[in-house]
Amino acid sequence: MKIVVDYDLCESNAICMEVAPDVFEVRDDDFLYLLTENPSEDQSESVLIAAERCPKQAIQVITE
Amino acid sequence: MSNRLSSVVVVGASLAGLQAAQTLRRSGFDGDLTLVGSEPHYPYDRPPLSKRFLAGTWDEAKLRLRGAVDPDEFQFNWKLGHKATGLDLEQRQVILGDDGQETLSYDGLVIATGARPRTIDGCELTGVHVLRTLDHARALRSDLEGQSRRVCVIGAGFIGAEVAATARELGHEVTMIEAAQSPLARVLDHETGMAIADLHRDHGVDVRLGVGVAKIEGGVAGGQDGDDNGGDTAQSGGVERVVLSDGSAIESDVVVVGIGVVPSTEWLARSGLTLDNGVVCDDTCMAAPGVVAAGDVARWPNSRFEGKLMRVEQWDNAVEQGGYVGGRLLAWSRDDAVEPYAPTPWFWSDQYDRKIQLAGFPSARAEVVHGSIPERRFVQLYAGERGELIGAMAWNRPRHAIKAKQLIARGANMSEAREELS
Ligand SMILES: Cc1cc2nc3c(=O)[nH]c(=O)nc-3n(C[C@H](O)[C@H](O)[C@H](O)COP(=O)(O)OP(=O)(O)OC[C@H]3O[C@@H](n4cnc5c(N)ncnc54)[C@H](O)[C@@H]3O)c2cc1C
Numbered sequence: 001m002k003i004v005v006d007y008d009l010c011e012s013n014a015i016c017m018e019v020a021p022d023v024f025e026v027r028d029d030d031f032l033y034l035l036t037e038n039p040s041e042d043q044s045e046s047v048l049i050a051a052e053r054c055p056k057q058a059i060q061v062i063t064e
Numbered sequence: 065m066s067n068r069l070s071s072v073v074v075v076g077a078s079l080a081g082l083q084a085a086q087t088l089r090r091s092g093f094d095g096d097l098t099l100v101g102s103e104p105h106y107p108y109d110r111p112p113l114s115k116r117f118l119a120g121t122w123d124e125a126k127l128r129l130r131g132a133v134d135p136d137e138f139q140f141n142w143k144l145g146h147k148a149t150g151l152d153l154e155q156r157q158v159i160l161g162d163d164g165q166e167t168l169s170y171d172g173l174v175i176a177t178g179a180r181p182r183t184i185d186g187c188e189l190t191g192v193h194v195l196r197t198l199d200h201a202r203a204l205r206s207d208l209e210g211q212s213r214r215v216c217v218i219g220a221g222f223i224g225a226e227v228a229a230t231a232r233e234l235g236h237e238v239t240m241i242e243a244a245q246s247p248l249a250r251v252l253d254h255e256t257g258m259a260i261a262d263l264h265r266d267h268g269v270d271v272r273l274g275v276g277v278a279k280i281e282g283g284v285a286g287g288q289d290g291d292d293n294g295g296d297t298a299q300s301g302g303v304e305r306v307v308l309s310d311g312s313a314i315e316s317d318v319v320v321v322g323i324g325v326v327p328s329t330e331w332l333a334r335s336g337l338t339l340d341n342g343v344v345c346d347d348t349c350m351a352a353p354g355v356v357a358a359g360d361v362a363r364w365p366n367s368r369f370e371g372k373l374m375r376v377e378q379w380d381n382a383v384e385q386g387g388y389v390g391g392r393l394l395a396w397s398r399d400d401a402v403e404p405y406a407p408t409p410w411f412w413s414d415q416y417d418r419k420i421q422l423a424g425f426p427s428a429r430a431e432v433v434h435g436s437i438p439e440r441r442f443v444q445l446y447a448g449e450r451g452e453l454i455g456a457m458a459w460n461r462p463r464h465a466i467k468a469k470q471l472i473a474r475g476a477n478m479s480e481a482r483e484e485l486s
């Protein structure tokens with residue numbers, strides 16, 4: 001699984017961080033940082049939920 | 065013991081309904097899954113309708129909800145352009161169409177018919193708009209294209225305020241009328257409401273507060289034009305002005321009525337379900353055995369806020385509740401116990417370059433703990449009666465808003481919240 005964030009769409013509202021804090025982090029500068037682009041097996045469920053919960057539909061999950 | 069669940073019907077093919085359907089599939093439900101939607105469109109996202117789509121910077125293709133980009137992905141049966149007109153709980157059937165000839169049988173039913181805009185006399189005039197659907201947005205967008213118009217927005221709720229902001233940014237002359245003493249008086253305290261009024265005034269909107277609308281006036285539609293087919297037919301029946309309760313009038317080319325929504329429950333009127341400002345459910349969003357409701361149409365007691373009955377008209381709730389009720393139906397089929405649905409509401413609104421977010425609920429016990437209201441970059445906390453954090457509003461501080469949402473969810477008190485969010 002690979003995560004791609006469209007930073008043009010992302011508005012840093014940090015919903016993804018609430019759902020999957022070990023993958024998404026919005027820092028003090030109010031920008032979103034990906035802690036990993038290739039989440040592990042046990043992170044994948046929460047990453048999928050984060051992608052659905054993102055109000056800007058900015059998170060794309062690519063599964064092989 | 066268990067309940068049969070080999071077919072699910074979702075009525076309302078939008079945010080909450082699609083999320084429920086996707087969640088069912090993701091959780092392994094492989095029975096018949098039908099989505100009924102009265103709009104002809106595949107599910108799309110509504111928030112951009114008052115923002116980037118209305119501004120013309122986004123096209124329609126961008127609006128499609130992720131789970132419907134490939135309509136075949138989840139093997140749903142789509143029944144778009146079909147309206148549910150009745151529900152027979154006994155027979156477990158949804159009735160479609162005005163003649164009631166077609167029925168759909170279900171084992172599990174998701175009610176996700178959302179809400180529709182309130183209207184007033186005059187809404188039938190050309191140039192007068194409401195904004196809820198893509199078709200509404202197309203019509204309004206085309207009226208806001210091109211030359212500068214005089215736009216009058218009735219109601220300074222979130223939709224009205226966003227439309228006012230977008231219309232201003234497109235260069236139109238904008239007046240916004242609000243019957244209450246401050247914008248968003250239903251959700252915000254007076255001071256932050258006034259901050260919204262100031263934000264709009266600084267951008268050149270004529271904001272009129274504490275004044276109601278007496279009537280919307282326009283040319284007489286049809287009739288009088290007789291056989292005059294040439295000339296300005298588009299203008300016949302067109303809006304001319306909005307007359308206010310204080311007797312003044314606002315000459316207008318375009319009027320947008322944003323005075324709130326009512327839950328779409330007409331089709332359930334004779335079903336036997338409890339309807340009271342929405343479909344009333346138990347604390348697990350179940351309205352009858354195997355019948356669940358989610359999104360703008362659902363009203364349920366939220367145990368996180370002392371079991372208060374709520375109906376939430378917000379994007380994030382539609383997604384979360386939609387997902388929850390998908391799981392709820394599966395648990396019902398297996399007779400499993402479930403945790404109640406007890407979310408902390410959260411929403412955002414974009415106006416000009418401000419991102420306004422509210423987690424939980426406002427109260428009179430408000431305290432700015434970060435930034436300041438005049439700077440328009442701040443975090444304001446709201447305390448409950450026992451000194452616990454029940455709400456937080458953030459302007460251009462998204463990270464704080466989410467943090468606050470988490471603090472509310474775990475029952476943090478104010479001093480803890482101050483510490484974390486200052
Ligand atoms: C212009 C606009 C901007 C918004 N901006 C924001 C924002 O910035 N932030 C935020 O948090 N929220 C925002 N919202 C609110 C958010 O979009 C809603 O909370 C969300 O759409 C609710 O989803 P839903 O699925 O419950 O209902 P809806 O999206 O209303 O969908 C219900 C669907 O059911 C269909 N339906 C109704 N009756 C029937 C019937 N009898 N038979 C078949 N189908 C039926 C309707 O046609 C509709 O397609 C905005 C809403 C609008 C309109």
Ligand code: SF4
Binds near residue numbers: 005010014053056
């Ligand atoms: S939820 Fe979406 S918009 Fe918000 S920070 Fe994450 S990726 Fe960005």
